[in-house]
Amino acid sequence: MAQEKLNHLRTRIDAIDDQILDLLNQRAAVVIEVGRAKSGEQREFYVPARELAIYERLGARNTGPFPTEAIRRVFREIISASLSLEHPMKVAFLGPQGTFTHAAAMQQFGFSAQLVPQKSIPAVFDEVLRGRAPYGVVPVENSTEGVVSHTLDMFMESDLQISSEILLGISHFLLSRTGRMEDIRKVVSHPQPLAQCRKWLEENLPDVPLVDVGSTALAAQMVLEDESAAAIASEMAASLYGLQVVKERIEDNPNNFTRFLVIGQKSPERSDRDKTSLMFSIKDQPGILYRMLEPFSKRAINLTKIESRPMKKKAWEYVFFLDIEGHIDEKAVADAIAELKDYCQFLKVLGSYPRAR
Known part of the structure; x- marks a missing residue:
């Protein structure tokens, strides 16, 4: 009786899978038509705001039991395959x-x-x-x-x-050929993961030298040739390069x-949740840092990041990188940037784009 019920349920699953397949092909046919329409108008094939809107709409609509967090992963691949029908995405x-x-x-x-x-x-x-x-x-x-x-x-x-x-x-994983902590004589990785795992390394491998390399994946490749070495890399690198996990999630900050x-070549069209990034160099004069931020403050534009870098061609002069909420097509944002430009030696808008959820 149990086997009969199981067979019936599997038959239902097969029928639902057939419906999903038919719907995927219907969706693909519409996507091809969208691609033709875009081609005629020379529009971008990749529209990140549209993708985010799809994920959020479906997540809000989901009533379960299919997990909401899995919806993005499933539809990410559906959208990826659909884009490949419109235009090969390199x-x-x-x-x-x-x-x-x-x-x-x-x-x-x-x-x-x-x-x-x-x-x-x-x-x-x-x-x-x-x-x-x-x-x-x-x-x-x-x-x-x-x-x-x-x-x-x-x-x-x-x-x-x-x-x-x-x-x-x-999340950083400590990888080696043997998977044994006692075999490790050096640890190799990109400088950023080494820094992000500094405390764990000091506590667990205090006398082991650390070696900087160009990437975590390169570190994993090097460990393949050296049984005494371990790499700090991703879980995906362990699978790709056939390495053993010595210790998982060794980053000092779990919220990493x-x-x-x-x-x-260009930024996307305006969405309902945008960010604009710009870089500029200011003229050195009293109160300039205050005046640099004032155009955004008086228009209630939120600054999400400010960073400075030294100019390579001029000693003791700096370039500022600024992230603000809003799109360059919004009047308040455009006006604030225009006002800022009056105080700048140069200013470049790096793009307006949807903020990551």
Whole structure:
């Protein structure tokens, strides 16, 4: 009797799966029509605000028992496959495979996108600038260790725009060939993960030397050749490179996030939840820092980040990076930036784009 009921339930599941498949193909046919309409009007194929709206609408509509947190993952792949029908999506990212930037790119663009690893942040910018990839993904800041200076420096030289941002929860895994703590004679990783795991390393491997390398994935590759070494990398790197997990989640701060930027030739259209990033250099005069922020304060525009970097060509002069809420197409934002420009030696808007949820 139990087997008969089980067979009946499996038959129902098969019938529902057939309906899902039919609906996916119907959706794909509509997507192809959307692609043709966009092509005629020369619109962007990748519209991050539209994707976010889909996730939020479906999440709000969900009544269960299918978990709401899984809806984004499922529809991320549906949208990724649909975009590949409209237009092959090629995305450059800071590689090699298995880096956190790789994970961020997959989170944003899905498995159907063609993800192309690059050896450096400048190489990602160059790939997009030359049109070999319409988009690139680069890290910009970590909630524990701060900004990624190479990314900010590239915006000083490049005219590329920010298309969207990605927030990725970061968990660090200690990986080796043997999986045994007692075999470890050195630990290799990118400087940021080493810094984010500093306390754990001091307490558990106090006498083991730490070696900086270009990426967490490169560290994982190096450990493949050295049984006495361990890498701090992602769980995905363990799977990709066939390494054993010595210890999982060794980051000092469990609330550890990295923010990544998607860069492209232009910023997307206005949505209902935007952020604008800009960079500028100010004229040195009394009270200038106050006047720099006043245009935003008097218009009640919220500043979400301010960062400074030294100018490479002029000693003791700085470039400021500012993130504000709102889109450049909004009058208050445009007016505030225009007023700020009067105090600047130069000013560049890096893009207006949907804020990550």
